[in-house]
Amino acid sequence: MLIALMTIYFFGGGGVFGPVAFIDEALDNVDTAIVDDDQSKAVTTALKSMNKRSNKYTKAVKGPRKELNSAFGTHEATPEQIEAIWKNIFELNAEYSKDFVELRFELRDQLSRDEWEALFPSETVSDS
């Protein structure tokens, strides 16, 4: 049980990046953070691309994650079988992480510092 729970914590809802809730929050902030209509549309598209990529990862990892949970639940599963599933998950996660960073910098390059800080206000970041 705890093994499976940890597996889902590892890779559920966004891999190393975790659920990217701040993207949804940024989408809510676009209208106030970006004045220009065309730029606002471009930023919305970029943020939606990040969400789309996150969803694609979540969907892709669902199958291997179930395979892993199933293998963990089987007395006969060998370390080699489990290792092969982990490898698949790690590869999906590495690819997703790389893409996510690229999308983040594509978005950042479109915006001024003030616009960025209005889109992702640092006061919403707490240690809790």
Place this chain on the structure above:
Amino acid sequence: MNSDTLTRAINALVLLITVSLAACGGKEAVAPGDVERQASEDFRQSIMEVIEDPDREAEVLALVEDLQRDFVKFRESVTKRRTELRRLNADYDATREQFKEYIEKYGAGVELARKAVTQRRMALIAATTEEEWDALQKAETKAMKTMVGIVDGI
């Protein structure tokens, strides 16, 4: 294992899952530690009922205790990781190198936890018979389905 034990284990696990996930999403209503302790205690009860050999029972209980500690540490690291990512993303001057370091740092943590989890799983397998393992797994199956459903809904 009797139906009361199964019900108790499943209820505790579902509660554990719900609270743990809510904590990650910032909707914490109950202290996750309290629920985890209760779930752990219920699971211990299941083990004591399923495994009759005292030596192996003690071994499995110790392994589950180790897993519990792993889990608490991992939950804390996930919370920390998410805060750190938010902070890094919010920084206009953050560089690609910083993101690379972030990915490597947490990737290394995940790799260590993965190895530990796999080793503990193999130790549990070695300490149980197939029948005992199946009996313990049945208590988890329904809870797992609920958990996967909740995670997929995020």
